[in-house]
Amino acid sequence: MGRKPPEPLIVEGKRVDGRSPEEMRKIEIKLDVIPRADGSAMFRIGDTIALAAVYGPAELHPAHLREYTSGTLRCRYRLAPFSVDERKPPGMDRRSVELSKLIRVALEPAIFLEEFPKAVVDVFVEILQADGSTRVASINAASLALISAGIPMRDFVVACSVGKVDGHLVVDLCGKEDNFSEADMNFAMMPKLKKVTLFQGDGTVSPEEVRKLLDLAEKSCMKVYEIQRGVLGEKFRE
Amino acid sequence: MKVRKIVFPGDEVGKRRGRKLGRGVYEVRGSVRSKYVGIPKETANEVDVIPLAGAYLPKVGDKVVGIIRDVEFSGWVVDINSPYVGFLPVGEGVREYVDTTRVDLSKYYDVGDVIFCRVVNVPKSRVVQLSMKYLYAKKLVGGTLVRIPPSKVARLIGKGGSMVELIKKRTKCQVIPGENGVVWVKGENALKAIEAIKFVEKKSHIYGLTQKVSELLR
C-alpha cells in the first residue's frame, strides 16, 4: 500500500476493471448455505467471497467469561489458505486477529446483547476468495447470517470500502487497487438508524477528503442495504 | 400465493401511541421498530413482532418439553433447548415428601427422560425454574422428538389448537408441542405426523396453511 503502481490505475475515468470511481462490483448473496448453523450467508462482491455462519445464543463456556447482564458476541475471521495468490498457512495470524475484532466492533452496536445474558453468539467468517475489501464483505455476510438466525437486532449492518486511487476517491477497492491505493478505509453503518459502527483504515488524506469519503461510503452502503433487503424478502416469498 | 406482511430488523411497525411493547419490538423516539425478521402484530393495546426464527428464550408460563440431563441432590437439571438450562426442584417434580438423604432421585426421573412441564420462574441468574405440578404436566414415555424453531410453535398449535388437533386426528398420533420448539410425537404413524410438522415449519408464513396440511394428510 502506498507504493507506486506499475501503471496508472485510473485511465480516462475508468478503473482497472472498467468501473467508474463510484461504482461497486457486482454483488451476489445466498442465504442458508450452511444448514447446520443457526443462520448463514454467502456474500460475494466481484471476486471476493465471504462465507458467514452464526451459532447461538448458546451457553457460554468457560463460565468465567460470562457477563451477568449481557450476552457476548464472538467473531472469528479467517482467510482460507487457497483464497489468496500465495498460499496462506492455516491458522490465525495477526491480521486475522485484528480483523476479527473489527468485525465484532462493527456488528455489536446492532445486537440486543442484553436479551441473552451469560450466553454467547458466535460468528464465523471464512474468506473463500480474496480480491480486496474482505472485511466489509465479512460484515455484510455476518449481518445477514445474524438476522437469519433470529438474533434480536436494532438494524442491519451494511459495509463497504472507500479509498483514494490515483488521486480519485473510489468505492469498493479490488485487490489490485488495495495494494496500490493512497488511502483505504472501511466503513460500516446501521442504515435505518443512520449510525456509523465502523470507520477505520489508513492512507494519506486531507480532512476534507475524509468527509467526501464518508459521503461516498454512506451512499454506497444504502445501495448494499437495498440488495440485502431484496434477498431476504425473496427467501420468504416461496 | 398470498404471503403475510413481513418486517425486517429496524423497520418501523407503527407509532407507540401509549401501547405496550412486545418482546419483538423496541422504541426509537415514539417509533416502534422490529428486532427480527417476522410478522408484525398490532392491536389497540400492544405492538409486537412474531419472529420467524430464533433460539428459545424462556418466559414464565411457557409449557416446554424438556429432557433430564442430570440428577442432583435437590432436583434435576433439564435441557430445555435454550442457551439457559432448566432446573426442576424435587418439591416441584414429586408430589409426595422425599427424604433426599436416603432416596436416589433418579427413581422418579432419570437422565434421558422426557417431561412436559411449565416454566415458573426465570430469575436473573437465568437458571430457569420448572414445575410438574400442573394438570397437563407429565413424563412422556416412548415416542420420539422433533425440533422446530420456537418461533413456529404457535403456528403448529394453530388458533385454539386447530392445527395440532388436525394432525393428531388424521395421523392418530399423540403430538405435544413444547413452546421451546421441542415436539413429542408418539404413534404408529409418527413419520406422517413428523412430515406434517416439518411442512408447517417450512410454510409457516403463508395463508391457508391449515387447508394445505389437511390435503397433505388425506
Place this chain on the structure above:
Amino acid sequence: MRSLENEYLRELLVKKGIRYDGRKFHEYRKIEVEEGTVKKAEGSALASIGETKVLAGVKLELGEPYKDAPNEGVLKVNAELLPLASPEFEAGPPGEEAIELARVVDRVIRESGSIKLEELCIEEGSKAWCVFVDIAVINNDGNLLDAATVAAVAALKDAKVPKVEGDEVVRGEFERELPLQFRPLNVTVCKVGKKLLIDPTWREEAVVDAKVSFGIRDDGKVCAVQTYETDGLERSELEKMLRLALEKNGELRRVLGWR
C-alpha cells in the same frame, strides 16, 4: 461491566460535566518523553501521559527486502501489554488488544510515509535494514495508543543507523540518523453522553460510549482512523471528533516541541 464506581464516574461525566481527576474535557494529562533510555537499542524512548507509561525500542537488523518492494527497507512494529502493567493484562503471547495496538501504530508510521524506507536499502533485492519497533506498555492508565505512538515516533527520532562491515552490524558505531521525515501522532477522542473527551484514563475508558483514534501527520493529513467499541456514531459526531483531533494534534506538537 456494571459497577458502582463506573456508574458514579459516568454520572459525574454526563450529568455534572466533571472528570474525577479535575481535568477539563479536552485536556491532556502531563506528557513527558525521554529519549535514549535504552543504550543497547539503536533508538529508544519512554513516553508517559499521566501515569500511562510506554517504552519503545528500535532495533535495526540486516535482512531481505520484501519481494514487492525490492529497493526499500522493512518496518515491523510489535507491541506487548506487559502483565506487569496492570491487573488486567495476562502473561502469554500478544492478545487482541496488543495486536491491534501494534498494527495501528504500524499503520500510522507506515502510511504517513514517515520513514524514508528507500534510504534503508543496501543492495536492491537482497540486502536491506529491518527496522524493528518494539513497544512495551509498562503501566496502563488508559489512552495506550496515543502514548505508544509518541514513544514509537520518539524512539525513531532517537534512532541511528549502525555501521555495517560486510554482513556484520557494528553495534555501537553509527553512520547516520534514521531517515525520519515526519513525526505522526495519534489523537484518541471519546464520546460520553453528548460530550467529547480527550485522553481517557483507564477508568474513563470503561464508561465512555465511543472511542475513535486519528493518526495525524505534521502537515495535518489524516493517515489512519480506528474506531473502537461504540454504540454507533452519527456522521456529525464522527466529523466533530475529527475536528477536535486535528486541533489537539497542533497542541500536542507544541507540548512535545515537534513542530
